[in-house]
Amino acid sequence: MTITERLTEDMKTAMKARDKQTLSVIRMVRASMQNEAIKLGKGELTDEEELTVLTREVKQRKDSLHEFEEAGRDDLVEGLHYELEVLQRYMPEQLSEEELEQIVQETIQEVGASNKSDMGKVMSAVMPKVKGKADGSQVNKLVLKQLS
Incomplete structure (x- = not known):
């Protein structure tokens, strides 16, 4: 199952469970993937391209998290932690x-x-x-x- 397929299934589950936070993160990632496909002029992304987009999203959140922690914005830090947690579900297992x-x-x-x-x-x-x-x-x- 590709990352996009997993995102679609999890989006349906989040809708049924009325989990607005998870749904928001999944929609954001799916939009990024669609934008990347349009940018590359493709209908669908390859698994490697999907992983690239997902990695970029995780990196952006980690960078923002660092900035918000330094600025003392605890209200935003909590939200980013949750977003990162959702995104990590779709990343391959990390190397030791x-x-x-x-x-x-x-x-x-x-x-x-x-x-x-x-x-x-x-x-x-x-x-x-x-x-x-x-x-x-x-x-x-x-x-x-x-x-x-």
Whole structure:
């Protein structure tokens, strides 16, 4: 079942349960996916494109969450926590620290990286492998640590 199909099913469930918060988040994500399809000139997105949109939505919420926490806007922080919780249901299972570390080590060996100046090569090789399964900043820290 694709992400869009799961979103549609969960939207119906949220409507029946009169869960306005969940319904709002699902509609927002579906709208983003439709906008992306229009932007790309397609009728439907591939699984990878759906994951890209979903990852972007999660990242936007995390960035906003950070900003709102710094500004002391607890009223908005609570809502964003809920939105993130709903969005995480559709994300693939996240890689553990050990799994991610292993992927980074293998990639460093594949590209023959030896110091921090090779970081761009390593990051561009690692990110497609962990798309949607790990946060980019976490990958960045691991690559930096291993190239030091």
